[in-house]
Amino acid sequence: MKIEKNTVVSVTYTLSDAQGNLIEESGAEPMVYLHGGYDGTFPKIEEALDGKDVGFVTQLQLEPTDAFGDYDSALIKVEERGRFPEPLEVGMQFEGTPEDGDEEADTLIYTVTDVAEDKVVLDGNHPLAGMALRFELKVTDVRAATEDEIEHQHAHGASGLEIIDEDEDEGDSAPTLH
DSSP: OOOOTTEEEEEEEEEEETTOOEEEEOTTSOEEEETTTSSSSOHHHHHHHTTOOTTOEEEEEEOGGGTTOOOOGGGEEEEEGGGSOSSOOTTOEEEEOOTTSOTTTTOEEEEEEEEOSSEEEEEOSOTTTTOOEEEEEEEEEEEEOOHHHHHHTSOOOTTSOOEEOTHHHHSSOOOEEO
16 A cells, blocks of 8 residues: 555654764654644655655655754743752753743743752753754555544554543543544
């Protein structure tokens, strides 16, 4: 089956920076996404895989504008130390909004980059913002999307079965498959 709109694609990958330093690899668990502009992966990756089949292998480089965007120094915040829980360590993450942002639309994940006695430095940029990224991709599976996946606009995993943990919403019931 060829990769086209409303197919679910499984891809193993190796992600490196522009100098070839390994950032991440999928290992035995492929990335699974709904193909066709549903924001399951970067548009440049979809473009490279469109029309291809299982076994297709490619390498491509994404510039920051095609990946996680340019680094934005305006997303650095310095906050009072007292606003944060103990213990507080570099690398911890918190949700927040930029100073001039719309409270609902601009919620970001801020990473603690420095902790001083009375101040905390937070960075709202994605850790890979500003970096050119190299992907090595191999298509391992392609299948037709289910009606539920198309309706929900995302893949429900390689098998098409979505595990819903109802404990989060409804108390003590067991997870169910959809």
